[in-house]
Structure formats: structure tokens, C-alpha cells
Amino acid sequence: xxxxxxxxxxxxxxxxxxxxxxxxxxxxxxxxxxxxxxxxxxxxxxxxxxxxxxxxxxxxxxxxxxxxxxxxxxxxxxxxxxxxxxxxxxxxxxxxxxxxxxxxxxxxxxxxxxxxxxxxxxxxxxxxxxxxxxxxxxxxxxxxxxxxxxxxxxxxxxxxxxxxxxxxxxxxxxxxxxxxxxxxxxxxxxxxxxxxxxxxxxxxxxxxxxxxxxxxxxxxxxxxxxxxxxxxxxxxxxxxxxxxxxxxxxxxxxxxxxxxxxxxxxxxxxxxxxxxxxxxxxxxxxxxxxxxxxxxxxxxxxxxxxxxxxxxxxxxxxxxxxxxxxxxxxxxxxxxxxxxxxxxxxxxxxxxxxxxxxxxxxxxxxxxxxxxxxxxxxxxxxxx
Numbered sequence: 001x002x003x004x005x006x007x008x009x010x011x012x013x014x015x016x017x018x019x020x021x022x023x024x025x026x027x028x029x030x031x032x033x034x035x036x037x038x039x040x041x042x043x044x045x046x047x048x049x050x051x052x053x054x055x056x057x058x059x060x061x062x063x064x065x066x067x068x069x070x071x072x073x074x075x076x077x078x079x080x081x082x083x084x085x086x087x088x089x090x091x092x093x094x095x096x097x098x099x100x101x102x103x104x105x106x107x108x109x110x111x112x113x114x115x116x117x118x119x120x121x122x123x124x125x126x127x128x129x130x131x132x133x134x135x136x137x138x139x140x141x142x143x144x145x146x147x148x149x150x151x152x153x154x155x156x157x158x159x160x161x162x163x164x165x166x167x168x169x170x171x172x173x174x175x176x177x178x179x180x181x182x183x184x185x186x187x188x189x190x191x192x193x194x195x196x197x198x199x200x201x202x203x204x205x206x207x208x209x210x211x212x213x214x215x216x217x218x219x220x221x222x223x224x225x226x227x228x229x230x231x232x233x234x235x236x237x238x239x240x241x242x243x244x245x246x247x248x249x250x251x252x253x254x255x256x257x258x259x260x261x262x263x264x265x266x267x268x269x270x271x272x273x274x275x276x277x278x279x280x281x282x283x284x285x286x287x288x289x290x291x292x293x294x295x296x297x298x299x300x301x302x303x304x305x306x307x308x309x310x311x312x313x314x315x316x317x318x319x320x321x322x323x324x325x326x327x328x329x330x331x332x333x334x335x336x337x338x339x340x341x342x343x344x345x346x347x348x349x350x351x352x353x354x355x356x357x358x359x360x361x362x363x364x365x366x367x368x369x370x371x372x373x374x375x376x377x378x379x380x381x382x383x384x
């Protein structure tokens with residue numbers, strides 16, 4: 001199948017589901033400084049919110065093949081969206097850290113189910129064209145991410161004590177999507193008699209998986225604490241620094257929508273290597289910058305570099321899975337969970353002890369590791 005596809009009803013519904021959960025990620029991730037100020041916690045304790053999101057992703061990765069087997073991928077996405085909405089409501093109405101942590105766990109679990117199922121369903125639906133379709137769906141999701149960042153940052157600037165209420169805007173959109181998007185007449189899913197996808201993965205899969213973890217670690221370390229580094233370097237307020245992270249999300253959105261089209265004539269690994277290199281260049285410039293406008297441009301470049309890494313790395317894992325996509329994506333969620341749980345927490349811990357600027361040295365190290373592993377594990381075609 002060529003690398004072209006039709007943006008049909010399936011595409012828009014699936015993309016909108018991921019946009020809704022990304023609205024939350026866009027508002028919540030960069031707002032760590034706001035949450036920390038509200039709760040009076042250290043960087044390390046605030047970083048625990050990223051840790052529980054990672055734990056949620058690990059749990060979702062374990063559940064993924066079982067959920068897909070029992071309910072099918074389409075229904076699993078709606079289940080994930082329902083869990084996400086429940087957790088989001090609990091987060092908004094639960095101010096203390098003892099309650100926001102379990103609320104974040106629930107929200108993160110639902111988020112991961114939505115994203116995991118999007119990867120497998122689009123890989124199956126579009127075949128080879130998934131290399132373009134998945135990044136473009138993630139491009140739609142980036143609209144949600146940027147909107148979430150802009151909304152929360154704006155509310156924090158104008159009405160400091162009410163920034164969390166902005167997250168509730170995701171709920172009516174989710175409700176409308178459920179009402180108009182569910183295909184009630186679709187044929188009922190029949191579980192495969194052989195059971196959920198299972199078995200051991202190859203050594204090549206696990207090496208590529210480690211590179212996937214490095215990619216996601218560098219992304220979440222950047223998105224969670226870029227506002228803190230910007231505040232440290234240019235002296236801006238926490239709210240202004242949060243709004244500035246819109247540049248990162250904008251770069252991700254542009255890269256996801258246009259990247260697959262611009263790079264479609266390159267091999268999968270070449271696309272990924274080019275993106276990782278761009279991320280390294282952009283981040284190095286951002287880390288050295290002490291000027292707001294230069295920092296914004298650099299964050300835009302970092303966003304462009306990050307944009308398609310998750311999708312392309314996940315497609316690589318599916319290719320190494322011996323025709324077990326649900327299991328492969330479940331393992332990718334395990335890797336994403338480790339990255340989300342570990343990277344922001346470790347960066348926060350290093351920031352408390354050595355300063356956020358020095359702590360950020362870990363990011364280019366992760367980027368270089370990802371680059372080397374891509375070179376060591378040539379991709380395989382995805383079976384459909």
C-alpha cells in the first residue's frame with residue numbers, strides 16, 4: 001500500500017479522541033510549576049505526578065492485549081476515554097497532593113488506553129500508509145496539546161487560582177464525541193479463540209524498545225520542565241513560562257501534520273534519524289539560550305524534532321513483533337510508562353540537587369542513545 005490515505009470518518013474520530021487526552025497533557029505537563037506552587041511541594045514531589053502517569057502507562061500496557069482481545073480496538077478506545085474523563089474530574093476537584101496523585105493515575109491510565117489503541121487500529125486500518133496517517137492524527141492531537149497549554153497558561157495569567165478549571169473543557173468535547181462518534185450499528189467484536197496476543201519478543205525488539213524509551217524520556221523531560229528552565233534562564237514568571245511552552249507544542253503539531261508528507265520518500269529509519277538530529281540541535285541551542293525569543297525558536301525546533309518520534313518508533317516496534325501488534329503496542333506502553341515515570345522525576349530530583357540547568361544535561365544524552373539504537377536496529381516492514 002502506498003504512503004497515501006483517505007482522511008475518513010475513522011481518522012477524524014480517532015484523531016479527536018487523542019486530541020482530547022492531549023488537551024489534558026498540554027495543560028497539565030507544563031503547568032507543573034503552577035501545581036507545585038499551589039501545593040507548596042519540592043521539584044521532586046511535584047515530579048511524582050509524572051511518575052504516577054508513567055505507572056498508569058505501564059498498567060495500560062499490560063492490559064492492552066487483553067482489552068483488545070475481549071472488547072476489540074474500537075470499543076477499547078471509548079472505554080479509555082471514559083476512564084480518562086473520570087480521572088480528570090477527580091483531579092480538578094481534589095486540591096491536595098495526596099488526592100491529585102491518584103487522580104493523575106486514573107487519568108493517565110485512560111489516556112494511555114486511548115493512545116495505545118489508536119496506534120494499533122490505525123496500523124491495521126492504513127497499513128504502510130500508517131507512517132503518514134498516525135503522525136497526522138498526532139498532529140490533530142497536537143492542536144489539543146497546544147490549546148490545553150494556551151488555555152491553562154492564559155487562565156493562570158489572568159485568574160491565578162482557577163487554572164485547573166480550564167482542564168474541564170475536555171469533558172463536554174468528549175461527551176459530544178461519544179454521542180456522534182460511536183458506531184452503534186457496527187458488527188459486534190468476537191474474541192479470537194486463540195486468546196490475547198502473547199509470547200516472547202526478540203532481542204532486536206527489546207533493543208529497539210530501549211531506543212523508544214530514550215525517545216519518550218527526552219520528550220517528557222523536556223515538556224515537563226522546560227517552563228522551569230525558561231524561568232531560571234530568562235527570569236519570567238511561572239505562568240508566562242508555561243504559556244511559552246506553546247512553542248514546543250506548535251512545533252510538534254507542525255511536524256506531525258507535514259512531516260510525514262515531506263519525508264515520505266525517505267525510509268522509516270532515515271526519517272527518525274533526521275528528527276532525532278533536529279531535536280538535538282534545537283535542544284542544545286535552547287539549553288544555551290538566555291533570551292526569550294531565541295528560547296522560543298529553539299523550543300519550536302525541539303517540537304519539530306520530537307513530533308513524529310513516538311509514532312515512528314512505535315511502528316518500528318510493531319514491525320519487530322512477529323505479527324503481534326497489540327502485544328507490541330502494549331510493550332511500547334510499558335516503555336513509555338517507564339520513561340514518563342522516570343525521566344521527569346529524575347530530572348526534578350537532579351534539579352533540586354544541582355539546579356535545573358545542570359540537570360538538563362541528561363536530555364542530550366538520551367537523544368544520542370536513541371540515535372545510536374536506531375542505527376543498530378534496521379526497521380522491518382509492518383504486516384497487516
